[in-house]
Amino acid sequence: MGTGKGATLPGQRQQRQRQPRLRADASRNRERIIDAAREAFVEWGPDVPLDEIARRAGVGNATVYRHFADRRELILQVTLESMRRVTALAEAALTDDGTEPFEALRRFVHRGADERIGSLCPLLADGFDAAAPEVVDTRNRLDTALEDLMARARADGTLRDDVGVGDLMVALAQLTRPLPGLECGVEFDTYVHRHLALFVDGLMNPARSTLSGSAATFETLRRRGT
Known part of the structure; x- marks a missing residue:
């Protein structure tokens, strides 16, 4: 043939x-x-x-x-993947029609904490290109999802009016960053969620305190290099 x-x-x-x-x-x-x-x-x-x-x-x-190509490229891709996963959690919370808005926000905070974004923050300090198109697009998508999630809770009167997306992300980053000398593990996770519960309760309306300064946004954090 x-x-x-x-x-x-x-x-x-x-x-x-x-x-x-x-x-x-x-x-x-x-x-x-x-x-x-x-x-x-x-x-x-x-x-x-x-x-x-x-x-x-x-x-x-x-x-x-x-x-x-190098460690810097790997760090960029790891950070992007973490941001995408947190964004997906926020978008999933938005589509959960069977949950009250504030409870959807609470659920997002605890699920977002499991991504350990605070532990990854040190990666952003060494040559990380925050202006890369992929980073900007992913950050904007996360910003939009969180703004919508918080707006829903604010609209039904359960979220206090003087907090913003930046306040939420700072708390998540700080509370998921291990203290010096402590190993990451189950015990650390227990304290993370315990303290996050206290934080989320503090977001509820009516407010029981007056906050200093103004509500933080993603743009605020970028300008301050946070």
Whole structure:
């Protein structure tokens, strides 16, 4: 049987069949590396050896460098993934029609805390490009979701009027950042949610105190370099 100009050889067919799987494997490896890096950064900070990240991801060092040019690029992608996950939680809270607005906000705060954004804050100090288009787009999406979530609770009279999105994010960042000398673990998580419950209760209307200054927004935090 001939192999005309347009014919496909058996070896070529096998190669084409393998290509989608290779792409899928590469995508899974990338996801594993990002997940492993996030866990390692939370535990050890931004200077954790890339060898340790590769070990946790179950891949070789070369695979890490094939997906990420350097540590800075890996930190950017880990931070973006964390922001996307927090955004998804806020958007899910908005679509939960069976929950009262303030309870939806409360649920978001506790679920957002599990992302350990406070532990990842030190990653943003070393050459992180806050003006990168991906970062700006993700931050704006998060800002919009949180503004809508808080506006709903404010509209039904359960959220006090003198707090903003920035106040919420500062509290989440501060309360999920381990104290010096304490290891991350189950015990730390218990205190995080305990203290978050106190914080969220303080957001309820009617307010029982007068806050100094003005409500913080994402823009406020960006201007102050927070």
